[in-house]
Amino acid sequence: MSSSSAAQAAKPPMRDALVAAAFQLFLERGYEQTTVDDIVALAGVGRRSFFRYFPSKEDVVFPDHERCLADMTAFLAASAKEDEPVRRVCDAARLVLRMYAENPTFSVQRYRLTKQVPGLRAYELSVVWRYERALAGYLRGRFADRAGGTLRADVVAAAVVAAHNNALRSWLRSDGEDDAGAAVDHALGYVQAAFGQEAPGHPGGPDHPRAEGGEDVVVLVARRDAPLWRVVREFETVLGRG
């Protein structure tokens, strides 16, 4: 029994073998020119094994997104009331980056493939949309009790996804050589500065100034007609200087 288990562990799981075979063929022949039959022949398994793991040929290109989406959903569901919502969705987005960064070679290969095949690009858009809806769904819950909560939730979710993808693409274009973590921290920091804690208000918001502290910047929002003393007091309060 133990020697059979060891043999099992030494052999990469069938799912991984299918992904490896698929990418070998995609790179050699192109995506469109590779059939599921070609993939299973190279991996040495039957068609049914392929479809047990992947509903379609497109899915083998993105083998980890379902797990990552499930991880993100679980992460958001495990949030506490004390978690600052914008920071929380930024941390959720970092789970996606981590999935890419875990395997730079594979991620860079897939990036090049996706750019060439319109069908994969469409698939990727639908995946990105599901991440965005997961983030927006969490934020909608957190902002449920305020006016314009769904608007704020949708805008913040879209901004987080766009910032994440900007950093991710920069990293992919560097062939995975740059520091992915630093790039995404910078990008998400920008979104947190814009929307974190309380967002920088908007017309129709409360008529007193609001100051919100980020890591090392303070965003203060005031109506044009706010008295200066109020603005100063709010600024001092948020800095703990008052």
Added chain:
Amino acid sequence: MSSSSAAQAAKPPMRDALVAAAFQLFLERGYEQTTVDDIVALAGVGRRSFFRYFPSKEDVVFPDHERCLADMTAFLAASAKEDEPVRRVCDAARLVLRMYAENPTFSVQRYRLTKQVPGLRAYELSVVWRYERALAGYLRGRFADRAGGTLRADVVAAAVVAAHNNALRSWLRSDGEDDAGAAVDHALGYVQAAFGQEAPGHPGGPDHPRAEGGEDVVVLVARRDAPLWRVVREFETVLGRG
């Protein structure tokens, strides 16, 4: 000649007839159950006429997006240096809303159809992505000379699209009864307050406070260690009170 022209004008153009026939069938039988042959039979034209106007059955569901994308691209290309970039992309997004609002019944029917058919949802995501890239492309040009310009461009474009779509969907869910213009003004106003004029800075930005005036709010960004007198002076300057 003139009577023939009049007859021509009285008859809806073939493209419109194809769209009308398609939607009649989609609503009666469902999208998947309707073939291009069914559509051309009802419209009384040949298959070739259909494919002259629409590359696929999906395209007939979104007959005006190509024109709208072209209008948006032209609108952005016609921008002046004096145009505040975030306001400009908000105005560009309003072109999309106008397209929907021009024909509420059709837009609401399509909204219901798109919700039911995953293939149409995927098509719509690719259209939305093209609008977003058009906005981001313009903003990247405008922000080209500043650090983090592409990040800012991508985030603002995504925020504008999310805000627009939040307002659009509210209007569609009201069966086109609400005031679409007011909803989108409110939603885009939120994005302009967050990012308009100059954006609310972020860690790594200039080390002096920056205040940016919107319509009736002022967003002021300062480092935590900024001297209070500088914050006050900046606030006064942007208000024209100093």
